[in-house]
Amino acid sequence: MALARFFRSCEEISPRLLTRDREIIAPLCSDWTRRVAGGAAALVRPSTEEELAAVVEAAVQADVQLHxxxxxxSLVAGATPFGDSVLLSTARLRSIAxxxxxxxxxxAEAGATAAEVNAALAPRHLKLGVDLASRESATIGGMVATNAGGIHVVRYGSMRTQLLGIRLVTPAHGAIGRLSPLYKDNTGPDLAAIAAGSEGLLGVVASAAIKAVPILEHSVVALLSFPSFAAVAEAARRIRLSPVxxxxxxxxxxxxxxVSRHLGRSLPLVGExxxxxxxxxxxxxxDHVAEVLEDVAPATSALAFDARGKAELWRWREAHTEAIARAGIAHKMxxxxxxxxxxxxxEWIEGAFAADHRSLDAYLFGHLGDGNVHVNLIGAEPGDLGPDEAVLAKAASxxxxxSAEHGIGRIKAPLVHLVRTPSEIAALYALKDAFDPGGILNPGVLLPSPRGGHAIANAAPGRLA
Ligand SMILES: Cc1cc2nc3c(=O)[nH]c(=O)nc-3n(C[C@H](O)[C@H](O)[C@H](O)COP(=O)(O)OP(=O)(O)OC[C@H]3O[C@@H](n4cnc5c(N)ncnc54)[C@H](O)[C@@H]3O)c2cc1C
Structure with missing residues (x-):
């Protein structure tokens, strides 16, 4: 009944807004990890902020959940729809000024990808300060909603610090916010900062005004090897002091x-x-790079100065996610x-945790400059939250x-209590209530929802309850 009412409203907004075509919807109901498989009754793809606002209003009126x-x-099932809900995609909101x-x-509008925005900036010798290996697919809206970090946080900070303003379509207050060129505006709390990292709980990001940084002419990429993680951490501590x-x-x-097997290439260096x-x-x-490398004295090293050589060295880092996805269904922490x-x-992961979980293969990588470790475990049942909880509880303790960058999503929502007190969680629910009192946006993401959608621990493997 509610869905039928919503479908009629969408038809009135625009005849090409909504589809129920299973072939289009099905591929959008899981992600690269294949850990969780959801479902949706329909897909809506607004093309303008006005259409987006009308869709959210129609969902409020019909009491239909929007995912x-x-x-x-983002790989934490935050964007995975489930049940009799509607998937709202920003794929058609992609204009860039x-x-x-x-x-x-x-x-840029929410559905523009990081790569598309960089392509618009490049002729002016500018780029986004936030960059990530998923740049060809990750969108501005998703990057705001997850407060994306990435490979340059050590230099430029995360998405939140890049935002000058946003337009946010909220269930309670309609479309709000400014796409401001102002670097300073202390008129109360900053909507962009509040929305950054809110994982679609408060509203749908329609567009964002984002700082750009100059493309610097000189760059060197170095791949270094060391005998232990302790040696790498010490090297990173020293390298981090370099201003460049x-x-x-x-x-x-x-x-x-x-990655070597995935790419069919031999490792360029030996090391642990x-x-x-x-x-x-x-x-x-x-001269500066030579000085830094002499100071940290790696066991072996490879340097690249031209675009092709740099891309080849980066591939060793950036191909990790796809190589791991090919090896199995990963639990990603x-x-x-x-x-x-x-x-x-x-040392705990490689020692005590590994001894307790001998059937699991662990792959670690991450943004060392930000203290960010991606722990990928292969070998556990998709619905088993046990290994996740052990790792996350250790980090919390x-x-x-x-969640350093991908968000809490639906997978980690039952574990938020590890890092937030009951009072802090109550305050988050109150914030949600102020923007989305009916709880129609992303139920079960970030916070356990009375409307369900978070219970992976009780779900059949690979399914979302
Ligand atoms: C190979 C690879 C490398 C990655 N590297 C990094 C990295 O270095 N740093 C990093 O931070 N992340 C990284 N990620 C994770 C991911 O790319 C980021 O989290 C990214 O910001 C997600 O953008 P998205 O458009 O795919 O969002 P989605 O996955 O589609 O959505 C993410 C969340 O935001 C919500 N959402 C989406 N659009 C909107 C909107 N317009 N308004 C409100 N809510 C919205 C969704 O409901 C969901 O909860 C990586 C992922 C991959 C696959």
Whole structure:
């Protein structure tokens, strides 16, 4: 009944807004990991902010749940629809304005990908400060909603710090917010900052005004190997002091072997733990790089100065997600730790945790400069939350976060209590209530919802309850 009413409203908004075609919908109901398979009664794809606002209003009136999806790359089932709900995709909201040169910024609609926005900025020798391996698919809306981090956080910060303004379509207050060129606006709390990392709980991001940073002419990429994680952590601590570091990533031998088989290429270096460092500057930086590398004394190293060589070294890091997905259904934990506790955490995973979980293969990599470790476990049942909980509880007990960048999604929603007090969770529910009192947006994402949609632990393997 409710759905039929919603479908009629969508037809009135635009005849090409909604589809119920299973062949179009089915591929959108799971993600790269294949860990969770959902479903949706229909797919809506608004093309303008006005259409988007009308869809949200129609959903409020009919009391229909909307599950929001951008590029579907966040891998925590936050963008996975389920049950008799409606999947709202931003795939048709992709216009990008000309770069605003005086304010060094650009405005893009939610469905534009990071790569598309960078393509618009490149002729002006500008780029986004946030970059990530999923750049061809990850959208501006998804990057705001997850407060995306990525490979350059060590230099430019995460998505939240790049936002000058957003337009947010909310169930309670309609379309609100400004696409402002203002770098300073202290008129109360900042809507963009509140929406960043809110995983679609408060509203649908329609568009964002984002800072741009200059493309620096000189860059060097170095792949270094070390005998242990402790040695890598010490090297990273020293390299981080360099003012021209723009990426500081680590990988371990099991993951590098997997990537080597996936790409059909021999490893360029031998070692147990690897560090990929990118240096970028407007000025010549060879002497500086040589000085830094001499100081950290890696066991072996490979350097690249031209675009092709740099891309080849980056491939060793960026192919991890696809190589792991090919090896099996991964339980992905995306944790951050205080930098000083990283060694203890990694040694725990490779020691005590591995001894307790002998049937699992662990692949670790991450953004070392930000204390961010991606723990990927293959071998557990998709619906088994036990290994996830063990890893996340350990990170939480050490003062870390259970979501450094991909979000909490539906998979980790039952575990938010590990890092948030009951009062903090109550405050989050109150915030949700202020923007979305009917709970129609992304139920079960980030916070356990009275409307369900989060109970992976009780679901059949690979299914979302
Ligand atoms: C190979 C690979 C590498 C990655 N590397 C990184 C990395 O380095 N750093 C990093 O941070 N992440 C990384 N990710 C994760 C992912 O790319 C980011 O989380 C990205 O920001 C998600 O964008 P998306 O468009 O795919 O969002 P989706 O996955 O579609 O959605 C993410 C969440 O946001 C909500 N949402 C989507 N669009 C909107 C909107 N318009 N308004 C409100 N809510 C919305 C969804 O409901 C969901 O809860 C990586 C993923 C892959 C596959």
């Amino acid at each position: 929001l999806q951008g590029g579907n790359t 000309d770069p605003d040169l005086p304010s060094l910024s650009i405005t 570091v723009s990426a500081l990533e680590f990988m371990t031998a099991p993951g590098m072997d997997l 733990v690897f560090l990929l460092v990118e240096f970028e500057s407007a000025f010549q930086l060879l 995306d944790v951050s730790l205080p930098i000083t506790d990283l060694v203890e955490f990694v 050490m003062g870390g976060s259970i």
